[in-house]
Amino acid sequence: MAKLFAFLFLLTTTSVWGQQLPWIPFHWEGGTLAGRHFDKAAITVPVTLGGLPHKFKMQLDLGALNTTVYGNAIAPYFAQYPAFRAKLDTTRTFHIQSQKNPLLIGVRLRLGSVDFGPRDLGYFKGFGDQLTTKTLTDKAEVHVGTIAPDLFQNRVLIIDYPHQRLCVVNKVPAAYAQASFQPFKIKDGRIKIPLRIDGQTQDLMFDTGSSLFALLTTRPRAIASAGTEAVQDSIKTSSWGEYYYVYGRQPKGAIYFGNKPLPNALVFADNLRKFDKLYEQEAVWGITGNAFFLHNTVIIDYKNHVFGVQ
Numbered sequence: 001m002a003k004l005f006a007f008l009f010l011l012t013t014t015s016v017w018g019q020q021l022p023w024i025p026f027h028w029e030g031g032t033l034a035g036r037h038f039d040k041a042a043i044t045v046p047v048t049l050g051g052l053p054h055k056f057k058m059q060l061d062l063g064a065l066n067t068t069v070y071g072n073a074i075a076p077y078f079a080q081y082p083a084f085r086a087k088l089d090t091t092r093t094f095h096i097q098s099q100k101n102p103l104l105i106g107v108r109l110r111l112g113s114v115d116f117g118p119r120d121l122g123y124f125k126g127f128g129d130q131l132t133t134k135t136l137t138d139k140a141e142v143h144v145g146t147i148a149p150d151l152f153q154n155r156v157l158i159i160d161y162p163h164q165r166l167c168v169v170n171k172v173p174a175a176y177a178q179a180s181f182q183p184f185k186i187k188d189g190r191i192k193i194p195l196r197i198d199g200q201t202q203d204l205m206f207d208t209g210s211s212l213f214a215l216l217t218t219r220p221r222a223i224a225s226a227g228t229e230a231v232q233d234s235i236k237t238s239s240w241g242e243y244y245y246v247y248g249r250q251p252k253g254a255i256y257f258g259n260k261p262l263p264n265a266l267v268f269a270d271n272l273r274k275f276d277k278l279y280e281q282e283a284v285w286g287i288t289g290n291a292f293f294l295h296n297t298v299i300i301d302y303k304n305h306v307f308g309v310q
Contacts, residue, residue: 021158021173023165024112026060033236042211043290045147045166048110050084052077057141060166062300063207063287064148065188066094069104069121070128073144076135094122097240101125109151114168116151127241146209149189149302157300159208161293172308176299179308182258186305192284193307196256198225202285206300206307210289212237214265215255216246217286218276222269227252232266239274246270255292257309262292 024045031041044057049069054077058067078085090102102125106118128144135142149157152168158176159166185192185203192203197215210216212235223229226249233248248266255262267286279286299308 021167021169022114023160023167024114025165027057027164029059033238036235038212040211040290040294043208044141044143045111046141047112047144047147048108049077049144050081050087050107052081052084054136055139055141056144058143058145058147059209061146061207061209062149063190063205063209064146065150065190066096066122067109067119067146067148067151068096068124069107069145070143071123071125072130073128073142074123076131076133079133080136088123092120096122096124111147111151119151121145149191152300153189153302155302157302159293159298159300161290161296161298171303172299172301176297176308176310179297179299179310180258180260181299181301181306181308184300184305184307186302187282190282191300191302191305191307192282193257193288195262195285195288197285198252203283204286204288205282205284207287207289210287211291213246213248213268213287213289214262214291215251215267215286215288216275217267217269218273218279219247219269219271221285222247222249222267225249225251225267235268244270244272244274257292260309263295265291 026043026045028040029042029044030037030039043060045060047056047058049056087104087107088102089105092103092105093100094103102123104121104123107121109116109119156169156172157166182194191206193206194201195204228249230249231247232250234245236243236245246268248268251267293309297310
C-alpha cells in the first residue's frame with residue numbers, strides 16, 4: 001500500500017520529462033437533465049476560502065468573467081465566521097447576469113493545495129443552493145461558487161483532461177512545447193479559439209462551463225453547417241438556473257483545430273435565440289467547451305495569447 005501511495009503521489013505532482021508542476025485535481029460532476037444522465041456535466045475544483053476549516057468546491061467556468069462566491073451557499077459560513085463576513089464590501093461592486101453585486105475583499109484562496117493568495121471575489125447575492133447550519137458539520141465538499149479566468153491572466157493554464165488535473169504556471173513547460181498551438185483572441189479574459197467549420201475558420205468562445213456541447217451556436221448557423229434542418233438529438237440544459245432545450249444536428253464534415261481533426265460531434269442550437277446577443281457582442285460563431293478535448297491536454301497561454309492541444 002505504501003508503494004502504491006508513493007506512486008500515486010508522484011503521478012499527481014510530476015509531469016513528463018521530470019518537470020515538477022503544481023497539479024490541482026479536478027472532478028467531473030454528473031447531472032440528470034430531463035431524465036438523461038450525463039457523467040461529465042461540469043468540472044469542479046476543491047478550494048479553501050479564507051482559511052475556513054471546511055471543504056468547498058467551485059466550478060471551473062472560463063466563460064464567466066469573475067471568480068464568484070454564491071450568496072445562498074455561503075450564508076451559513078457568514079453566520080458562523082463574522083470575520084469572514086466582514087470581508088463583504090458593498091461599496092465595491094461587479095456585474096453578473098445584469099445585476100450589480102458586492103465584492104468579498106482579500107479572501108485567501110487555495111485551489112487544491114496551491115495558494116493563490118488574497119483575492120477579491122464576487123459575491124452573487126441570492127444565488128446558489130439554500131444551505132442550513134447543518135452544512136457546517138458536513139464532511140463532503142460544498143459547492144459555493146465559480147472559478148473564472150480572472151485567476152489565470154498573464155499566466156499559463158494547463159488542463160489535463162485524461163488525468164483530471166490542472167495547473168497554473170508562468171510559462172509553457174517543455175513537456176508541452178510541441179503541442180499544436182493556434183493564436184486566440186481575448187476580451188475581458190474570455191478567449192476565442194479558431195476552428196475550421198465547413199471549410200471556414202471561425203472564432204468560438206472556449207467555455208469550460210459548457211461541458212455537454214462541443215459546439216453551440218445560432219439556429220441558422222447550425223442548419224447551415226449541417227446542411228439540413230433534421231435534428232439528431234435534443235437536450236434540456238440550464239444556464240444560471242434557467243432551463244431550456246437545445247437541438248443537435250450532424251455537421252456536414254469534420255471540424256478542425258489547425259490541422260487537427262476533432263472528434264465527431266453534433267452542433268447544437270436553441271430555438272429561443274438565448275445566446276444570439278452574446279455571440280454578436282463577442283463576435284464569435286458560437287461556443288465550444290470541454291467535449292472536443294476530453295482525450296487531450298489543453299494549454300492556454302494567457303501571456304502570449306495561444307491555445308495548444310496535446
